[in-house]
Structure formats: structure tokens, C-alpha cells
Amino acid sequence: MGQGFVSRGFHGRRQQQQSTLTNRIPPGQYLERGFPVLSAGPTPHTPLAAWDFTIEGAVNQPKRWTWEEFRALPHEDITVDIHCVTKWSKLDTRWEGVSIDALLQQVAPTTEARYVIAFSDGGYTTNLPLDEMRGGQAWVVYAYEGQPLAPEHGGPARLLVPHLYFWKSAKWVRGLQLVEQDEPGFWETLGYNNHGDPWKEERYQGD
């Protein structure tokens, strides 16, 4: 949207301006205390015994982990702010999971790998630049606020890439495909931005 004009009679709640949190809320976002759920279809329920996580494509050693193997990987506690393209932001969310750095170390990406396609139960995909998933910027998480991740929030495991709008943090994630050429995913082919940086307000195509 452009610069905007004054909306007669609008004052707003200004909850964000009253706090010292202003610099943590990206433009066009508001502070949310609940945890809204938005999904394009039914919530998948994959039994843990049937769950696995795969990294394939432009890697030297493709790998697949069962649930038990995945849970045995070194994990981290992560506290981050998250930003949904539908305008809400939630601060200091606490997660537990495995860093993408640790996973990539085991599969050894090729020197040509540039992008990642995350794929999920239900057919959802999202694309991310490989460089933006390294260096402590992305995780596969399986716990939220100390509890196993609920199915409606993406459990048993979801991607967590907090510096991008939250649709990039694919729910029900089952693997990553590393590729040399970028391939827009589900929302990225349906009008949403290919990159999704909330601080640049990259919400939709053309932003």
C-alpha cells in the first residue's frame, strides 16, 4: 500500500507504541498474545512410527531419520519473535528442536546448492535461500513452550525460520530438498512474496 491518508475518526489502540517493543514489531504488524492457527487444508496426523525426515537433492550424502533418530540429535532451546503475513506478531516464543546447521553438516550440501524446498505432509511446499537457513537462522522444532508441538501448530515437527514471514516455517515438515535453481512453493505461486522478509514488508508478489 502507499503512504496512506488519515482515516477520519480513527485513533487506534496503540498498544505497540505504549511499550518498548516497537522496534520488535515489523511494519504493518500488530502484537498478538494468542497463537492463531491458519492452514489451507485439514490438519494431517502422521503417527510418529510412520514419521521420518529426509534431506535430499544437491547433497553428497542424502539422509533419512526416523522419529527416534531425529529426537536423538543434538537439540537447542530457541526463543524468537515470529511474524505472520496475516499481520500478527508474537514475541519471545520458545521452541525446542534441531538446527538446520546440524542437519546440513550430516548431508554435506554440494557447492552448487543454492535453495531449499521444504516439503510437508499434505503436499505443502515452501522455498528458501540456502544461505538464509544457515548460521543459526533456521531449525526443525518439535516442542513449543515446553510441550510437544500440537498438530494444529505443525506437530509433530515444523520448520522455524523466524526472520521470514511464518508461512516459510512449514508446518508438518517432512524433509528438505536442496536445489540449484529456485522453485516457488505453495503460497509463493499463489500471490505471496517469494522471499517474505517482514522488515521489508515483503508480503505479496511485487512487494
Add this chain to the structure above:
Amino acid sequence: MATREETPRAKSITLAVPNWRGHRAGQHVDIRLTAEDGYQAERSYSIASPPVEAPHITLTVERLDDGEVSPYLVDELRVGDKLELRGPIGGYFVWEANSGGPLLLVAGGSGIVPLMAMIRQRAAVGSNAPTRLLYSSRTFEEIIYREELEQLVTNSGSTGLEVKHTLTRAQPVGWTGYHRRIDGEMLREVAWPLEERPLSFICGPTPFVETAAASLVGLGYEPARIKTERFGPTGESGASGASGASAVPGGHDGE
């Protein structure tokens, strides 16, 4: 701009949008309000009007008492005011006449809004896709578009629009519809036979959509032909509420 009271809490707002590039039934717009000191608030609202009414669009907004934008739109906005909007947005939760059918539409509260755009478009273009709407409201007075839906059913004759209501909180004397929250049994009674490969759209509050979608999957519906939009559980979250609008990419999107 014109407005119309739909229920005690919901108002329809019709806007003439310059350079509107058209929309598809089910899409939403982003509305941005700006205060005199530059403070801004943005929310998403579903479009209730059918694409054939372009360049006019109608939003139906439900006032959320703890909301920031919806009380302004419902109580303060007047004819002649300008609104800053962007859209249409959303390319998945959409129905077009060539989407096929039969259609199963399941609405909870203001979740009716994007589904109404589909029902209106279906009527406007003369689609004969058999369509059933299951619509859950708290009370009779809170049924949005009640009379228009009755009229559309009458007009559709035998070419198939059926509407079933459920009232979860209170029912008028003589009420013959459902009177409980939506559940698997209710959906089984309303749903189309599997072999007809129905296409389903579900819109409402999160627990409502979870129940409806899981029930349809349990009946054997193909998950890929069940499209959902959920409102967040709190405030105006997610598109919400607001108008029902939900907006969103819903997507698995990560919330």
C-alpha cells in the same frame, strides 16, 4: 460507499474501488487505517460480493469488542469516507464456476463471508454446481444473510442450492434446524457421497474448522479437496475475525 446492517454485530460495507482489477470468490483485501499522528493498523477482510459486481466490492465486518479495526469499520465509518485497501489477496481459498462440484460449504459465524461470495457468484453466473451450505451461528439473530440465503434457495429451484443451519446457543420456538455445535454426525448427514468427489470450503474459528475438516477426512473426503480458512483464537487475529475474514494464507503456512 454504502453500508447495511446485517446483524447487531455485523455490517456490510460496499466500496467503489478505482482501478479494481477484479477478484475471485473467496479472496480478501487488506485494509489499512491511519490516525492523524501516523499510527497505522492493518487487517484483512474477506470480500462478500461476487466478482460480477466489480468495480464495487462489499465487505461484511463483524465487530469484535476487543478489536482495533473492526469497531471502527462497523461503528465509525460513514458514507463518503475513504478507505485504503489492497487486494485482492489469496489464490487458494477460491471458487470459480469451472472449479466443479458438488460443493460443500461449511461456515462458522462470520466465516460465511467468503463462502457467500461463492454462493452469490454461483447464482450470478448461472452455475448449476450442486451446492450445500452448512452454517453454524450462535443465535437466529446472528445469522448473517439469512433472508438472502432463503431467497437464493428459492430461486435456485431444482438446480441445487441447499442450506442447513445449526444454532448453537439459542433457538427460536419452532426451530427445526440443528441445535448443537457442528460434529461428525451432522457432517455425515449433510455431506455429498464420496464418489461425487465433492469440493469443500470451510471457514470459521479455529476449533470449528479443525472439527469440520477432521470430520470430512474421517468420512473419506480427499484432504486435497478440502480448503480451509481459520480465524485465530484471540482478538482479531488472523484475519479474522474481523470479518470473517480471515484471510490468510492460510496455509499451512505457518500459521
